[in-house]
Amino acid sequence: EAGVAQSPRYKIIEKRQSVAFWCNPISGHATLYWYQQILGQGPKLLIQFQNNGVVDDSQLPKDRFSAERLKGVDSTLKIQPAKLEDSAVYLCASSLRGLSNEQFFGPGTRLTVL
Amino acid sequence: DQQVKQNSPSLSVQEGRISILNCDYTNSMFDYFLWYKKYPAEGPTFLISISSIKDKNEDGRFTVFLNKSAKHLSLHIVPSQPGDSAVYFCAASVPGFQKLVFGTGTRLLVSP
Numbered sequence: 405e406a407g408v409a410q411s412p413r414y415k416i417i418e419k420r421q422s423v424a425f426w427c428n429p430i431s432g433h434a435t436l437y438w439y440q441q442i443l444g445q446g447p448k449l450l451i452q453f454q455n456n457g458v459v460d461d462s463q464l465p466k467d468r469f470s471a472e473r474l475k476g477v478d479s480t481l482k483i484q485p486a487k488l489e490d491s492a493v494y495l496c497a498s499s500l501r502g503l504s505n506e507q508f509f510g511p512g513t514r515l516t517v518l
Numbered sequence: 519d520q521q522v523k524q525n526s527p528s529l530s531v532q533e534g535r536i537s538i539l540n541c542d543y544t545n546s547m548f549d550y551f552l553w554y555k556k557y558p559a560e561g562p563t564f565l566i567s568i569s570s571i572k573d574k575n576e577d578g579r580f581t582v583f584l585n586k587s588a589k590h591l592s593l594h595i596v597p598s599q600p601g602d603s604a605v606y607f608c609a610a611s612v613p614g615f616q617k618l619v620f621g622t623g624t625r626l627l628v629s630p
Binding site: 408413435437444445446447448449452459460495497499506507508509510511512 | 522524554559560561562563564607609616617618619620621622623
């Protein structure tokens with residue numbers, strides 16, 4: 405079974421630029437999560453999708469971050485414009501039934517904002 | 519507001535000995551606790567979990583203990599192996615929301 409795929413793996417941009425990350429969850433997984441992991445901290449949930457609907461986006465900075473999951477499969481997370489404090493690893497996870505103990509994580513995208 | 523805390527950023531243990539990783543939480547409403555293991559350049563992988571109605575769960579070399587009155591859980595690895603060297607995250611589940619709140623992680627180094 406293929407795991408959660410993410411691209412790119414690394415991205416370096418300058419502040420005020422835009423960036424987008426892509427995630428392909430495990431086939432058949434209805435629930436998809438985006439996490440932000442800042443160096444020295446644990447992952448923090450940004451947004452959770454159930455199929456193509458948003459379940460929780462309470463911690464998503466909506467003035468600059470946006471996410472979509474068209475057709476309930478792939479998802480993209482966008483930052484526009486980026487700030488220095490957005491430097492982090494962005495992790496995508498998916499779950500078959502939306503249970504917290506069944507989240508499978510992708511390798512993440514490391515973003516550096518200069 | 520750090521609801522899940524791992525106060526030890528690192529731990530060094532010799533191969534064959536026991537590793538004990540600790541985690542404290544503040545929200546008594548958490549219903550599930552999980553441990554994830556993370557290698558460099560990889561995403562976290564699920565290791566073991568425990569329901570809030572239990573006090574112990576064992577899976578091979580890994581045992582998680584939960585002390586609800588102290589709002590404390592621990593992960594025991596016996597015997598420790600060099601391949602166990604990784605960052606370990608404690609996480610707690612928010613009931614009804616199915617989302618995880620993570621601690622800051624503990625880096626475990628198991629030396630031969």
